[in-house]
Amino acid sequence: xxxxxxxxxxxxxxxxxxxxxxxxxxxxxxxxxxxxxxxxxxxxxxxxxxxxxxxxxxxxxxxxxxxxxxxxxxxxxxxxxxxxxxxxxxxxxxxxxxxxxxxxxxxxxxxxxxxxxxxxxxxxxxxxxxxxxxxxxxxxxxxxxxxxxxxxxxxxxxxxxxxxx
Amino acid sequence: xxxxxxxxxxxxxxxxxxxxxxxxxxxxxxxxxxxxxxxxxxxxxxxxxxxxxxxxxxxxxxxxxxxxxxxxxxxxxxxxxxxxxxxxxxxxxxxxxxxxxxxxxxxxxxxxxxxxxxxxxxxxxxxxxxxxxxxxxxxxxxxxxxxxxxxxxxxxxxxxxxxxxxxxxxxxxxxxxxxxxxxxxxxxxxxxxxxxxxxxxxxxxxxxxxxxxxxxxxxxxxxxxxxxxxxxx
Numbered sequence: 001x002x003x004x005x006x007x008x009x010x011x012x013x014x015x016x017x018x019x020x021x022x023x024x025x026x027x028x029x030x031x032x033x034x035x036x037x038x039x040x041x042x043x044x045x046x047x048x049x050x051x052x053x054x055x056x057x058x059x060x061x062x063x064x065x066x067x068x069x070x071x072x073x074x075x076x077x078x079x080x081x082x083x084x085x086x087x088x089x090x091x092x093x094x095x096x097x098x099x100x101x102x103x104x105x106x107x108x109x110x111x112x113x114x115x116x117x118x119x120x121x122x123x124x125x126x127x128x129x130x131x132x133x134x135x136x137x138x139x140x141x142x143x144x145x146x147x148x149x150x151x152x153x154x155x156x157x158x159x160x161x162x163x164x165x
Numbered sequence: 166x167x168x169x170x171x172x173x174x175x176x177x178x179x180x181x182x183x184x185x186x187x188x189x190x191x192x193x194x195x196x197x198x199x200x201x202x203x204x205x206x207x208x209x210x211x212x213x214x215x216x217x218x219x220x221x222x223x224x225x226x227x228x229x230x231x232x233x234x235x236x237x238x239x240x241x242x243x244x245x246x247x248x249x250x251x252x253x254x255x256x257x258x259x260x261x262x263x264x265x266x267x268x269x270x271x272x273x274x275x276x277x278x279x280x281x282x283x284x285x286x287x288x289x290x291x292x293x294x295x296x297x298x299x300x301x302x303x304x305x306x307x308x309x310x311x312x313x314x315x316x317x318x319x320x321x322x323x324x325x326x327x328x329x330x331x332x333x334x335x336x337x338x339x340x341x342x343x344x345x346x347x348x349x350x351x352x353x354x355x356x357x358x359x360x361x362x363x364x365x366x367x368x369x370x371x372x373x374x375x376x377x378x379x380x381x382x383x384x385x386x387x388x389x390x391x392x393x394x395x396x397x398x
Binding site: 046067068069070074076087089092094095096097098099100101103161162 | 216217218242243244245264267269270271272273274275297298300312314315316317318319
């Protein structure tokens with residue numbers, strides 16, 4: 001948890017340095033080291049996480065994703081009751097700079113959306129794995145989870161992706 | 166450094182919806198690894214576009230009046246607020262895999278800013294990225310270039326618009342990118358020198374893009390039949 005807090009304070013510091021445009025490339029290379037990955041979650045290559053508990057799977061975007069996106073200003077939420085498909089987009093997250101589609105890591109029916117994000121889209125930046133969750137899904141095929149990455153694999157995936165820079 | 170190739174399509178003037186359809190097709194082809202990173206270079210007829218947030222309050226005229234002005238209005242899936250596109254404004258729509266260039270969303274957009282800043286400097290114009298919350302590229306407090314980007318499964322679409330010498334009156338009907346009390350400017354207005362042909366300008370902008378993003382080889386496609394081929398397929 002301490003590391004996580006350090007990570008977010010580093011991210012905040014970076015955001016300030018990005019805003020003042022002092023040195024973009026160095027702030028970028030620093031940021032790659034500090035995104036956190038949580039145990040117990042599954043991860044998609046398009047940087048969403050899913051947490052399966054009982055009959056419900058909670059979905060959000062990862063710390064890595066929010067960090068690369070920057071300050072989130074708008075979240076385009078889907079409707080409860082609609083269905084989502086693994087690997088297909090269900091909504092979008094807009095930062096001051098770009099709009100990024102959000103894909104569902106699992107197929108099923110949306111049973112709840114995080115309406116708090118309409119008023120407070122910044123929850124995605126401040127608490128990507130907790131208060132910044134986006135939808136809850138009743139999975140139609142829980143075995144799809146097996147095709148996703150675990151925390152170690154995902155950490156490695158992010159490192160490789162950043163190293164490609 | 167590894168050689169990276171970019172396919173550049175020079176399309177001339179293209180209707181907004183046609184360009185949108187082409188981008189969607191290319192983005193899906195890029196996602197399926199059917200094509201390499203691609204850059205569309207074009208201009209639009211007079212068009213106002215809104216981003217995903219649908220901030221119509223920043224359009225200052227009735228939609229019926231837009232038709233009288235000969236302008237179209239389109240809703241898009243990009244980020245950002247309302248903007249204007251039109252003749253004598255250079256547009257670049259990169260359809261690239263962020264994973265292949267090793268960039269996150271923010272770094273990608275900062276590279277688009279840098280592309281326009283480098284380009285403006287060729288004409289002795291000192292441009293800067295917007296302050297916090299202000300997108301695009303500015304000359305002092307005058308906006309010269311706009312950015313609106315969509316990222317879908319790591320593939321980019323939409324992109325940047327740089328004002329070479331558009332009719333700036335069109336910007337009076339909107340609050341550009343939602344920022345009030347700010348002027349819009351153009352390269353023509355900011356530089357004392359005579360500008361070369363727009364074809365040369367587009368090529369310079371493309372070169373700046375390639376340099377900033379580290380593309381080492383450019384494959385030029387200058388085929389007017391691209392769009393009609395696309396419609397048939």
